[in-house]
């Protein structure tokens with residue numbers, strides 16, 4: 001029997017509408033849903049691999065319990081009931097011995113909303129959820145909250161100038177952002193690209209600024225100085241809606257174009273021309289880019305300086321500009337506080353959050369300040385879920401506590417939609433930490449290197465096997481479940497509820513299924529999730545300049561060019577540039593041994609971080625990990641395309657295969673992240689060869705290289721050397 005069912009793709013963010021072509025219970029093809037109001041029938045290369053993913057022979061289909069040694073590759077199948085009973089009993093015992101804070105959570109990129117996880121952890125009493133948000137989005141998110149009380153989503157299509165600053169949407173967001181960029185460009189928008197690589201977008205740009213990695217704040221300060229000096233800022237907005245302008249002027253005073261050129265390696269005339277182009281166009285936008293968040297020591301300051309540029313040029317909350325608020329009442333549909341139950345974790349447990357003493361802005365103290373300042377805004381005004389974007393423990397401190405037991409023992413962890421051995425920096429340390437746990441529980445699609453170290457593994461349902469209620473700035477959308485879960489795969493809600501009701505949280509998990517939780521959200525609209533699924537969702541009506549009614553969600557109610565929250569937490573209240581520690585300028589001695597500037601993790605399709613390595617069609621396209629070097633480097637080192645090379649940093653070394661291209665700066669090396677080899681042996685010491693080509697063996701996590709405000713570690717702007725393998 002064959003049929004076509006409407007569903008969605010959740011393999012990355014946009015939740016593209018899909019049609020599943022099903023024959024005898026098997027998805028044989030997926031196509032874009034042309035009636036979907038947002039994605040209009042477009043899906044990407046990765047989305048088309050959904051059938052291969054759903055029916056992959058290596059998918060986890062049943063709960064597993066470790067037999068024998070950790071990482072020994074031996075497993076015993078359990079029922080869900082048995083596995084949940086055992087995990088709950090162990091958690092209960094560990095909580096009794098060490099306190100609730102002994103349980104950590106590692107999260108990955110926000111593919112699942114995780115409100116169920118938050119709810120579980122708040123009720124359990126552990127403040128130690130941690131993960132990659134220290135580097136992804138959070139440096140921007142939390143900082144923008146402190147600056148103007150929310151996180152920006154750019155209007156895009158109507159913009160007349162777009163600055164792509166450390167973003168490469170053709171590879172990272174081919175359905176959401178890239179088509180908008182192309183359309184805006186066709187409509188006459190000017191494009192400035194700030195990028196060390198000649199990306200496709202750089203080739204499309206009016207101005208391409210080929211920056212030295214890690215020096216972006218210096219360029220931003222240069223733009224701020226020039227914009228102020230030449231009177232190109234929005235005077236009325238600055239006078240009425242900002243505080244700290246004179247201090248800002250002083251903070252940027254040193255960054256004359258000549259000095260900026262010297263620091264960044266961008267010719268002086270381009271620095272000036274770009275600043276003028278940006279400041280004189282309206283609306284002009286600077287969308288978020290991970291190239292800024294991943295640069296460690298400067299990550300937070302990049303976010304601050306970018307926010308300030310958006311504000312002083314008068315681009316906040318104008319049509320086609322930088323939008324802060326949700327459209328109409330759309331934000332009221334999901335009450336995140338009710339779902340996440342952040343009030344349930346008592347102050348005495350919040351105080352134990354690991355890393356909050358070193359990085360108070362990132363942990364509960366900073367989050368509480370941002371929340372308090374936001375309280376004066378109307379319900380549903382802002383996008384959420386806010387909690388996941390800060391109020392987190394610091395991953396390095398959690399990993400350290402696992403190994404050392406200090407300041408207290410962390411003996412248990414749950415990873416769900418997270419592969420810490422591939423995504424966290426300093427892989428060897430993460431390995432030691434995960435191995436040392438008394439209880440490690442992973443919920444996964446596949447047996448990843450991290451999952452291979454677990455005591456219990458739970459099989460996760462694919463996105464097409466579960467429903468989702470999806471909210472963006474302008475619309476709320478039902479994501480309909482396409483098929484019943486195969487085998488014994490389940491969704492995260494079932495997992496957390498299953499644990500929760502075994503740990504005395506019954507009263508707080510009233511909904512038997514996740515769909516019932518969405519029914520609860522939709523009840524005020526007189527809808528059930530099923531009824532909502534018959535429509536394509538609700539668009540909110542956008543109003544602009546909402547700050548004129550409500551002010552900004554900051555302590556002063558204005559845009560804080562000088563941040564009072566940063567000041568209260570003893571952090572620099574104005575943007576400052578710091579030379580990256582591991583750079584030819586920051587460590588000239590080290591640079592003699594490690595002469596190249598290293599960036600890692602530039603996105604490539606269809607791979608998503610450490611995923612798709614087991615999917616044949618994806619692997620055919622990318623059989624091996626690839627490092628890109630400049631032709632002059634290849635010549636100097638006698639390397640040819642396809643040679644295997646060893647790339648080393650003071651933290652570690654890995655092997656990848658050479659690609660030669662003049663698209664990168666001569667002083668640079670650009671390598672792929674996320675590499676492991678599902679086809680090779682699981683059992684230790686192999687662990688799917690996770691120690692062979694994994695970029696995070698090279699990335700350090702020491703406090704000196706992390707941003708002092710948030711503790712963002714560097715995946716870019718590092719130093720490395722490169723040699724032919726076996727010294728051939």
Ligand SMILES: Nc1nc2c(c(=O)[nH]1)N[C@H]1C(S)=C(S)[C@@H](COP(=O)(O)OP(=O)(O)OC[C@H]3O[C@@H](n4cnc5c(=O)[nH]c(N)nc54)[C@H](O)[C@@H]3O)O[C@H]1N2
Nearest residue numbers: 108109132136417418419423443460601609610673695715
């Ligand atoms: N060197 C280097 N490291 C980086 C980066 C870089 O650029 N360079 N980028 C960083 C960034 S921005 C991020 S966001 C992180 C990403 O870090 P992660 O999110 O940890 O990376 P993934 O490899 O996507 O791992 C997610 C795992 O969850 C599983 N999974 C996916 N969806 C679901 C789901 O819905 N449910 C369940 N249970 N499992 C699921 C996948 O099979 C996969 O194994 O990596 C960071 N690490």
Ligand SMILES: Nc1nc2c(c(=O)[nH]1)N[C@H]1C(S)=C(S)[C@@H](COP(=O)(O)OP(=O)(O)OC[C@H]3O[C@@H](n4cnc5c(=O)[nH]c(N)nc54)[C@H](O)[C@@H]3O)O[C@H]1N2
Nearest residue numbers: 109166167168172213214289290291602603604608609716
């Ligand atoms: N195919 C694919 N798509 C993805 C992902 C994936 O793994 N694969 N991951 C998703 C996730 S979680 C994220 S966070 C996004 C990130 O998506 P993007 O924001 O596009 O981020 P990246 O590709 O990591 O880096 C963007 C650019 O930053 C540049 N860059 C590196 N260092 C610097 C620097 O110091 N300064 C400047 N100005 N630029 C620099 C790189 O050359 C790169 O072209 O992608 C998402 N989409």
Ligand code: SF4
Nearest residue numbers: 009011012016044047
């Ligand atoms: S962009 Fe591609 S992978 Fe992401 S949700 Fe859409 S179809 Fe899926």
Ligand SMILES: [Mo]
Nearest residue numbers: 109136137290
């Ligand atoms: Mo990310």
